[in-house]
Amino acid sequence: MSTTENIPILLVDDEEGIRKVLGLTLSDMGYEVYTAGSCESALDIFRKKKPPFILSDIKMPGSDGLTLLRTIKQESPDTEVIMITGHGDMNLAIKSLKFDATDFITKPINDDALEIALRRARERRLMKEQLKQYTENLEMLVKEKSAKLVRSERMAAIGQTVTGLSHTIKNIAGGLKGGAFVLEKGISTINTKYLNDGWRMISGNVNKIARLSLDLLNYAKTAEINLMLVDPNLPVKQALEVLEPRLDSHHITIQTVLESMPAICFDPDGINIVLLTLVENAIDACLQKSVLPDKNKISITSVKTETGVTYKVEDNGCGMNSDVLSKLFNSFFTTKGNQGTGIGLMMAKHIVDMHNGSLDIKSEAGIGTTFVVTIPDGENKKQMQKA
Amino acid sequence: MLSNGMDKRILVVEDETDMRIFMSALLETSGFKPVIAKNGNDGLARARQEKPDLIILDVMMPEAGGAATYQKLKNEEGLKDIPVIMISAVAQRTFFHYISMLNTQSGSPLPLPEAYIEKPPEPQRVINTIKNLLFQGVVSENTFDNGAS
Numbered sequence: 001m002s003t004t005e006n007i008p009i010l011l012v013d014d015e016e017g018i019r020k021v022l023g024l025t026l027s028d029m030g031y032e033v034y035t036a037g038s039c040e041s042a043l044d045i046f047r048k049k050k051p052p053f054i055l056s057d058i059k060m061p062g063s064d065g066l067t068l069l070r071t072i073k074q075e076s077p078d079t080e081v082i083m084i085t086g087h088g089d090m091n092l093a094i095k096s097l098k099f100d101a102t103d104f105i106t107k108p109i110n111d112d113a114l115e116i117a118l119r120r121a122r123e124r125r126l127m128k129e130q131l132k133q134y135t136e137n138l139e140m141l142v143k144e145k146s147a148k149l150v151r152s153e154r155m156a157a158i159g160q161t162v163t164g165l166s167h168t169i170k171n172i173a174g175g176l177k178g179g180a181f182v183l184e185k186g187i188s189t190i191n192t193k194y195l196n197d198g199w200r201m202i203s204g205n206v207n208k209i210a211r212l213s214l215d216l217l218n219y220a221k222t223a224e225i226n227l228m229l230v231d232p233n234l235p236v237k238q239a240l241e242v243l244e245p246r247l248d249s250h251h252i253t254i255q256t257v258l259e260s261m262p263a264i265c266f267d268p269d270g271i272n273i274v275l276l277t278l279v280e281n282a283i284d285a286c287l288q289k290s291v292l293p294d295k296n297k298i299s300i301t302s303v304k305t306e307t308g309v310t311y312k313v314e315d316n317g318c319g320m321n322s323d324v325l326s327k328l329f330n331s332f333f334t335t336k337g338n339q340g341t342g343i344g345l346m347m348a349k350h351i352v353d354m355h356n357g358s359l360d361i362k363s364e365a366g367i368g369t370t371f372v373v374t375i376p377d378g379e380n381k382k383q384m385q386k387a
Numbered sequence: 388m389l390s391n392g393m394d395k396r397i398l399v400v401e402d403e404t405d406m407r408i409f410m411s412a413l414l415e416t417s418g419f420k421p422v423i424a425k426n427g428n429d430g431l432a433r434a435r436q437e438k439p440d441l442i443i444l445d446v447m448m449p450e451a452g453g454a455a456t457y458q459k460l461k462n463e464e465g466l467k468d469i470p471v472i473m474i475s476a477v478a479q480r481t482f483f484h485y486i487s488m489l490n491t492q493s494g495s496p497l498p499l500p501e502a503y504i505e506k507p508p509e510p511q512r513v514i515n516t517i518k519n520l521l522f523q524g525v526v527s528e529n530t531f532d533n534g535a536s
Contacts (some may be wrong), residue, residue, distance in 0.1 A: 006399075167476075170507070171506075171507075173478070173507070174506060174507030175405045177507055178406065178408070178409035178507065179405070179409075180410060181510055182408060182409055182412040183411065184414075185412050185416045191526065194412050197408045197412065198412070200408075201405050201408060205405070
């Protein structure tokens with residue numbers, strides 16, 4: 001049979017006569033036959049020639065066929081091993097099947113029985129190979145498809161970003177046009193109110209576009225973080241300096257509790273942007289809620305953790321419902337009408353992610369919001385950056 | 388003022404300051420009397436109080452959203468016959484679809500607004516639309532914004 005042409009097979013039997021007769025039969029069937037008289041020499045040949053099929057006597061002096069079977073199956077589970085048993089050795093035959101022998105045949109060996117056992121072994125081997133190939137193909141297919149999916153998701157994200165950005169710009173352009181209209185009416189009717197209103201609209205929208213471009217610029221800057229060894233409380237202090245005038249003008253009480261701690265490796269400018277964004281949002285949230293102005297409170301704390309630092313920004317402002325929470329980090333999503341650019345929190349999240357940190361929110365509509373930023377010491381990350 | 392004998396009162400329900408200023412200036416300089424409301428609830432109160440000749444409503448307002456305000460306006464005796472111009476950043480198709488979805492669930496179907504203008508509103512288009520609705524009493528084809536902007 002051509003399917004057996006030159007397939008290596010290892011024949012193991014302690015009786016030379018059987019090795020000869022059986023060896024001839026197997027050669028006639030087209031196999032390339034190796035023979036061994038003991039378990040030890042069989043293993044030697046197996047390790048050198050790696051035959052896919054082994055035909056082995058079960059009872060041999062020294063290490064017996066079962067030991068050989070177990071060793072082979074351990075080293076190469078795919079090798080098909082057929083055991084030869086004496087008539088009435090049913091127990092041994094069953095044992096060999098338990099140890100995952102492909103089949104067993106009984107002495108005296110009938111050529112047809114041998115042929116059938118070998119054919120089954122070949123089929124089994126073929127099936128295993130096909131299965132392996134299918135699995136590999138499937139894995140490749142999954143890999144390919146998911147790569148495509150990731151690509152298309154990324155394209156969708158870019159599309160969303162562009163749509164959001166053009167929407168924001170369209171709004172500003174609308175405001176500028178409206179302002180120009182009101183200003184023109186003021187000029188043509190010599191109406192001071194229109195002149196003032198129109199001018200206010202125009203300058204407001206100019207500010208807005210300035211803010212948008214600044215936000216976008218900041219966002220582009222956060223593509224990389226610049227790790228350095230700094231006191232984690234430094235960016236908090238810097239943020240507070242910038243925000244103090246706004247906090248004062250709205251009569252918002254600010255409470256800071258900063259734990260002194262050793263310097264860690266992080267990007268102080270990036271974290272400064274994160275804290276600025278969070279406190280700005282807290283201020284906006286306080287202003288949204290119409291309570292007595294002096295009742296508004298924002299607290300900032302820093303706590304040393306095992307791996308770095310945790311900042312907490314807490315306000316008793318308007319809070320958010322679950323719908324808003326779910327969209328919080330989307331680009332260009334804003335609850336502040338034409339006042340927000342929808343970039344701040346998305347950017348904050350991005351910076352924290354780049355630090356391998358976490359940004360968690362607890363919020364309840366009408367009660368307030370707490371943002372918790374955890375930044376791990378980036379010592380090892382810095383090493384990677386160097387590399 | 389430059390009154391063309393059109394002392395008509397127009398209620399503008401709009402949450403954005405800029406848009407309110409723009410609308411007031413546009414309406415005043417065209418000879419109308421604007422009545423301004425900052426949100427949906429305020430808008431309904433002013434509508435009941437002032438019985439305006441026309442209402443300009445922003446659909447994307449937060450809180451009592453423009454769509455909900457519209458629903459209330461069109462379900463209230465004495466208000467439902469006042470023509471409404473919707474102004475919105477939402478595409479007209481989307482809003483009309485929203486109304487038809489509402490209608491499948493409710494016993495009293497909601498009519499479409501008399502006119503719909505997508506943001507940002509073109510001054511001349513707003514004025515033409517108002518004049519069509521107030522003085523011709525019919526909704527001409529071009530009252531609707533076909534999104535060709």
